Amino acid sequence: MDFNDTPEEAAFRAEARTWLEANAELRGPDDDAPIMGENLSDENVAAAQAWQKKKADAGWACITWPKEYGGRGATPMENVIWNEEQARFKTPGDIFSIGIGMCGPTVMAHGTPEQQARWIPKLLSGEEVWCQLFSEPSAGSDLAGLRTTAVKDGDEWVVNGQKIWTSGAQICEWGILVVRTDPTVVKHAGLSYFVVNMKSPGIEIRPITQINKAQGFNEVFFTDVRIPDDQRLSEVGNGWSVALTTLMNERQSIGSGMGVGSLEDLVEFAEGIELDGKPAIEDTAVRERIADYVTKARGLKNTSLRTLTALSKGLPPGPEASMGKLVGAVLQQEAASFAMDLAGASGALLDDEVTPDGAAWQERYLSLPGLRIAGGTDEILRNIIAERVMGLPSDARADKGVAFKDIPTGPPQ
Amino acid sequence: MNFDFSDEQKLLQQTARDYLEANSPLTTCREILEGDQPYATDLWKGAAEMGWQGAVVPEQYGGAEFGYLELAMIAFEVGRALAPIPFGPSVYVATEAILRFGSDAQKGAWLPKLADGSAIGTFAFTEKPGQNAVAGIEASVSGGALSGTKLPVADGDVANVAIVAATEGGALGLYVVDLDGAGVTREGLDSFDMSRTQAKLAFDGAAAEKLAGADEAGIAKLLDVAAVLQAFEQVGAAERALEITREFILGRYAFGKPIAANQAIKHRMADLWCKVELARSNAYYAAWALSTDDPELATAAAIARISACEAFEDTTVEMIEFHGGVGYTWEYDCHLFYRRAKLLSSQLGTPKYWKNLLIDRLV
Ligand SMILES: Cc1cc2nc3c(=O)[nH]c(=O)nc-3n(C[C@H](O)[C@H](O)[C@H](O)COP(=O)(O)OP(=O)(O)OC[C@H]3O[C@@H](n4cnc5c(N)ncnc54)[C@H](O)[C@@H]3O)c2cc1C
Numbered sequence: 001m002d003f004n005d006t007p008e009e010a011a012f013r014a015e016a017r018t019w020l021e022a023n024a025e026l027r028g029p030d031d032d033a034p035i036m037g038e039n040l041s042d043e044n045v046a047a048a049q050a051w052q053k054k055k056a057d058a059g060w061a062c063i064t065w066p067k068e069y070g071g072r073g074a075t076p077m078e079n080v081i082w083n084e085e086q087a088r089f090k091t092p093g094d095i096f097s098i099g100i101g102m103c104g105p106t107v108m109a110h111g112t113p114e115q116q117a118r119w120i121p122k123l124l125s126g127e128e129v130w131c132q133l134f135s136e137p138s139a140g141s142d143l144a145g146l147r148t149t150a151v152k153d154g155d156e157w158v159v160n161g162q163k164i165w166t167s168g169a170q171i172c173e174w175g176i177l178v179v180r181t182d183p184t185v186v187k188h189a190g191l192s193y194f195v196v197n198m199k200s201p202g203i204e205i206r207p208i209t210q211i212n213k214a215q216g217f218n219e220v221f222f223t224d225v226r227i228p229d230d231q232r233l234s235e236v237g238n239g240w241s242v243a244l245t246t247l248m249n250e251r252q253s254i255g256s257g258m259g260v261g262s263l264e265d266l267v268e269f270a271e272g273i274e275l276d277g278k279p280a281i282e283d284t285a286v287r288e289r290i291a292d293y294v295t296k297a298r299g300l301k302n303t304s305l306r307t308l309t310a311l312s313k314g315l316p317p318g319p320e321a322s323m324g325k326l327v328g329a330v331l332q333q334e335a336a337s338f339a340m341d342l343a344g345a346s347g348a349l350l351d352d353e354v355t356p357d358g359a360a361w362q363e364r365y366l367s368l369p370g371l372r373i374a375g376g377t378d379e380i381l382r383n384i385i386a387e388r389v390m391g392l393p394s395d396a397r398a399d400k401g402v403a404f405k406d407i408p409t410g411p412p413q
Numbered sequence: 414m415n416f417d418f419s420d421e422q423k424l425l426q427q428t429a430r431d432y433l434e435a436n437s438p439l440t441t442c443r444e445i446l447e448g449d450q451p452y453a454t455d456l457w458k459g460a461a462e463m464g465w466q467g468a469v470v471p472e473q474y475g476g477a478e479f480g481y482l483e484l485a486m487i488a489f490e491v492g493r494a495l496a497p498i499p500f501g502p503s504v505y506v507a508t509e510a511i512l513r514f515g516s517d518a519q520k521g522a523w524l525p526k527l528a529d530g531s532a533i534g535t536f537a538f539t540e541k542p543g544q545n546a547v548a549g550i551e552a553s554v555s556g557g558a559l560s561g562t563k564l565p566v567a568d569g570d571v572a573n574v575a576i577v578a579a580t581e582g583g584a585l586g587l588y589v590v591d592l593d594g595a596g597v598t599r600e601g602l603d604s605f606d607m608s609r610t611q612a613k614l615a616f617d618g619a620a621a622e623k624l625a626g627a628d629e630a631g632i633a634k635l636l637d638v639a640a641v642l643q644a645f646e647q648v649g650a651a652e653r654a655l656e657i658t659r660e661f662i663l664g665r666y667a668f669g670k671p672i673a674a675n676q677a678i679k680h681r682m683a684d685l686w687c688k689v690e691l692a693r694s695n696a697y698y699a700a701w702a703l704s705t706d707d708p709e710l711a712t713a714a715a716i717a718r719i720s721a722c723e724a725f726e727d728t729t730v731e732m733i734e735f736h737g738g739v740g741y742t743w744e745y746d747c748h749l750f751y752r753r754a755k756l757l758s759s760q761l762g763t764p765k766y767w768k769n770l771l772i773d774r775l776v
Contacts, residue, residue, distance in 0.1 A: 001482060001701040002415050009414065077414055267775045281776060284769065291768035294775065295719045299691030302416075302698045309416040323687050379676075385686055386679035390659060393674040 003305075005081070012078050016060070016085045023054060024089035031090055038214040038367070039093065045129075045171050047092040052126025062100055062124050069108060069116070070124045076311040095168060099123050099130030101253030103176050106246045107195070110233045119174065119195065128173035132250075133163040133196070133220060134243065138409060140165075141380050143178075144187045144240060145399075145407070148222060150179040150194070157181075157194065157232070159202075159225040167374075169205045169218040172198045176246065177227075178239050183405040190404055191239030195231045202226070212366035250375050251325070251384075252317045263297040263335050266290050273342050273356060280342050293335045300328050319388040325371070326381040333368040336361045416697065418482060425479070426486035432463065433494035439746050445497035446608040446749065451571045457498045457530055465491075466504050467528025470512065474524035481704040485645045485696070492649030495753055497608040499533050499568035501646060501760070505639040507534025510576040510587055513638075514624035514631060519589055523574055535572035536639075537563035537590075537614055544766055547629060552579035552616065554588055558596070559621035562613065567760055569612030570601045577621065578632065587627035587635075590619050605759075606752035637714035640761050641699040644721035647757050648696050651689045651725040654750040658682070658732045665737075678735060685728050692717075692724035715771035722758035722767075729754045 005013060055061040056070070064079045065071025074082070104123050107116055122128040139146035148161025159179055169175065175196050182190035198205070202225035207215040234242045267290055270281040280286045304324060311317060339361040340347035352359040372378055386392045399407045418426070437456050445453055460466060468484040470476020484504070491500050508527045511519055511534075526532035540551060540563055552561025559579055566575065569592075577588045590597070596619035604611040627635070659682065662673035672678055699717035702710040729751040733740040740747045758764060 001418065001697070001704065003701060005414065264775060267772065271776065281772065287772040288765060288768045291715075291719060291771045294771065295695070295716045296691060298698070298713075298716050299695050299720055302694035303690055305414070305416045306694055306697065309414070313417075320690075323690060326683075327687050327691070379680070382680040382683040383676070385683035390679075390682055390686055392659070392663070392679050392682060393671055395676060396670075396674070 009077060009081060012074075013081050013085060016082050019058060019060060020085055020089050023058070024051075024086075024091060027088055027090045038210075038212075038216045040095070040168065040171050040215070044093060045095060048095045049126045049129075051092050052096060056125040061126070062104065065104070065108070065124070069104075069120050076308050080308060095129055095171065096126060097253065098132050098167060099128075099174075102132060102246045102249045103130040103174070105249045106176060106242060107233065109245050110193070110242050115195070115230070115233070123174075129168060129171050131166050131169045131172040131175045131198070132246070133166055133169075133175045133177040134246075135165045136162060137164050141377060143243070144191065145404075145409075146178060146180060146191070148177075148179045149183075150181050150192060150227070152181075152229075153226075155229050156226045157229065159194075159196070159222045159227060161222050163220040163222070165208075165217045165374075166205075166220050167217045169198060169220050170207055170215075174198060175220075176233075178243050180404065181236055181239075184403050185237075186401060187399060187404045187407065188240040189237060191243070192236050193233045193239035193242040194227050195233065196225070196227050197231075200225050200227070210370060212363070212370075214367075216370075247376075248317070251319070251321045263290075263293045263331070266293060266335055266339060269339055269357060269361075270342060275342065286342070289338055293331060293338070296327065296331050300324060300331075319384050322376070322381040322384045322389075325375060326378055326385070329368060329372040330378065332364060333372065336365040336368060340365060416701070418486065418697075422482055422486055425483055426490060429463070429465070429487050429490040430493065432459065433490055433496060437494040437496045439495060439749060442495045442497045442608045442749050443746070446606075451610045452499055452568070453497045456496060457533075460496075460498065460500070461528075461530025464528075465500070466508070466530050467524075468504070470508060470524050470528040474520060474528060476524065476528040481642075482700055485642060485700040485703075488642045488645040489649035492646030492651075493653040495608065495650060495653075495749055499535070499571060499609070501639070501643050501757075502536050502567040503527060503534040503572070505642040506536035506635065506761075507572075507574060507576050509638055510536075510624060510627065510635055511589065513635065514587065514627040515589070516625065519622060519624070523589065526573070532573040533568060533571055534574045534576065535566055535568045537566045537569070537575045537577040540564060544763070547578075547585055547632075550578055550580060550585060552577060554579045554581040554586075554621050554623070557621060558618040559588060559590060559616040560618060562615045564613040565602055565604075565611040566614050567609065567611055569614050570599050570610050575614065576624070577616070579621070581623070585629055585632070587624045587632060588621035589624060590616065590621050594620055596620070604756070606756040608749065608753070609756055633711075636761060637710055638703060640714045640718040640767070641696065641703050641710075643757060643761060644692070644696040644699065644717040647721035647725040647754070648689065648692045650750060650753060650757075651692065651721075651728045654725075654728045654732050654747075655682075655685055655689055657746065657750075658728075658735050662735055672735070681731055681735075685724075685731055688720070688724040688727055692720040695720045711774050712771060715767045715774060718761070718767045719764050719771065722754075722764045725750075725754040726758060 052061060059072055062071045063074035063082055067073045107119055123130060134143055136146045136148060150157040150159045175198050177194045177196045178191055180190050181192040202223045204221040206219045208217055208219060209215055270286055270290060271279050273280045275283050343356050346355055349355040350359050350362050387394050436459055441453055464477030465487050467476030468479045468487055469481055472478045511523050527534050572592055575590045575592055577590050579588055596617045598615040600613045602611045602613055662678060663671050665672050695717045699713040702713040732750060733747045736745060736747050739745050
């Protein structure tokens with residue numbers, strides 16, 4: 001066991017730091033951490049793209065990707081080092097996490113060389129932003145229950161239906177799309193997987209306002225949208241197994257970041273706020289609660305370090321990664337709630353001028369319910385851990401062996 | 414960075430597991446729990462032959478001089494087996510205290526015996542019910558003679574040497590006391606976990622040798638070390654409890670299917686799995702800090718301690734619940750784990766104590 005950089009890691013860190021120092025500004029103590037893809041103003045999008053381009057030109061984009069795809073074949077450990085170093089600088093919010101975390105790896109795994117050549121370089125350089133068109137109004141957790149259809153017409157497919165909760169659709173060039181190409185077979189067997197140009201005629205994008213007033217996700221309507229057959233990934237009817245590649249990468253990319261926030265800022269917060277005329281941190285109940293949160297947060301961080309060690313030994317990312325988001329999102333929501341309680345009546349203010357800590361906890365409290373749902377709800381993640389990690393039986397499935405068109409979709413009329 | 418045990422360390426762990434599976438099945442724990450023997454003497458001797466008690470004792474004193482990471486792996490296996498031996502108090506505390514603070518003479522006198530298992534050590538800190546606080550210690554030493562009462566003392570009825578916390582001229586320190594010497598009275602107490610005995614020790618002018626350097630900061634450090642090692646024992650036991658529970662719920666059918674097929678159970682199992690994994694990761698990190706004597710040890714030990722106590726206790730609570738009626742019987746093993754969880758979280762300071770300590774260290 002050794003937590004220090006190896007000589008190679010130290011050299012890598014120094015190289016990363018040198019480049020960052022020459023190309024970005026150090027973050028001051030009062031500079032907010034960039035928010036993940038929620039403020040999609042033209043200005044923010046342009047800034048994020050410019051930063052991504054700069055990194056790509058210098059070979060610092062998607063560093064863990066193989067060299068042949070424009071990455072630098074960096075180890076998972078080098079990636080952590082890069083992220084640690086980058087976090088010390090002022091950088092724009094990330095609008096590429098879906099593209100880089102999920103779409104890119106799926107295209108690399110299932111795309112033809114032509115498809116890869118067409119999409120990967122511009123995805124990597126940030127020139128084209130990507131979204132994930134999976135969820136539908138009646139297919140969320142039960143993703144394979146989706147109803148958007150694609151029908152073959154010559155060399156093209158004609159798509160009709162509706163997607164929902166599509167993060168970033170309004171700024172995207174491309175989307176990954178799962179659709180039903182055969183309703184007469186069982187639900188998983190009738191799906192196919194496409195890459196769709198978001199500017200295609202017949203696509204209508206309507207932003208949805210979230211509970212925190214941000215417009216991060218959208219409804220996307222498809223009316224006779226034509227997709228060339230050469231934008232299909234893998235065989236017709238094999239869409240589910242391609243989607244699983246995406247979902248596996250999603251769990252990995254969401255889960256691995258969760259332990260990073262240490263919640264130790266809660267200690268500082270409780271030092272600065274009064275409870276019964278004394279700093280709240282002197283109150284035993286407050287201390288114990290914060291100790292609980294810090295303990296869990298450190299547990300997540302230490303677990304992600306263990307995972308990383310396993311990855312760098314060449315072991316594949318497993319379903320264990322589901323734990324990061326499951327534990328982390330609830331933990332952060334509870335901690336935010338607790339911080340708001342500590343602020344007393346001011347806890348219910350969202351005014352960043354007067355609310356302690358610039359209303360950061362309030363903002364988090366409003367965004368965390370979304371994090372608990374996106375990429376799999378708590379219940380789905382628990383099922384994954386119970387079934388795939390612990391080997392407990394799967395839930396009974398009422399739709400097992402039933403042709404998709406015959407599956408009930410609501411209470412009998 | 415490399416956050417994993419080495420192949421050699423894992424091999425040592427496997428050897429320990431094999432040995433304990435052969436020599437300390439849960440029936441061994443039960444025999445001690447139900448019988449009159451205070452601990453499994455053969456197991457204790459066998460462990461000593463493998464060098465466990467002397468895992469961090471230098472060869473010069475007859476130890477195996479493996480190192481802390483190795484001892485942590487052994488502790489994990491001792492926990493998995495619920496081994497009914499006075500391991501923790503003797504190895505994590507008494508041996509460690511003498512190693513850390515003892516003079517050459519004290520080391521020469523005690524370490525060889527502790528390392529080869531011919532002597533058992535223990536830690537005498539608390540004096541009465543309630544949170545163990547340094548402020549509450551009334552035992553005192555004057556002119557090398559110790560007076561006072563310690564209660565409870567783990568393995569106090571079988572130990573040969575105790576590391577006793579006492580004041581001298583108002584200053585707190587640790588003292589080595591030969592429990593077979595004059596001025597020591599022992600009284601066995603009913604232990605919540607009868608597979609691990611406890612006692613009340615009364616000292617009336619017992620000969621006490623000061624451990625130089627074991628001041629309040631030294632004691633805190635000693636407790637940090639012990640907490641990390643004990644965390645491994647707790648996580649090992651929690652892991653085993655979860656495995657046993659998993660087997661049971663897969664085999665027990667109700668309403669025409671295994672009870673494990675119910676989401677209410679699956680989800681709680683998933684939560685327990687997360688708790689155990691988080692505790693394991695925290696223990697690993699603390700072990701690294703211990704093995705390198707990193708300044709992070711202070712916070713890492715508290716964090717490892719808190720998550721280990723909670724993971725072990727929560728797992729055993731659900732273990733009984735998921736076993737249903739049989740889980741509440743003497744016959745089934747659930748209560749062995751349930752008892753051990755509470756015992757281990759009561760020794761070395763409760764989670765509540767460590768939570769406050771953690772915040773002190775973070776502020
Ligand atoms: C902020 C945000 C961003 C998102 N971004 C995207 C995106 O970019 N692309 C995209 O495709 N999707 C996206 N989603 C959609 C997300 O993946 C779904 O919302 C999620 O999978 C849940 O589906 P649902 O909303 O239909 O809820 P439902 O599936 O209807 O779930 C409702 C409740 O039922 C529970 N439930 C459902 N099935 C089970 C079961 N088998 N056992 C126990 N409980 C169950 C759920 O846990 C939940 O509590 C996003 C969602 C959010 C909140």
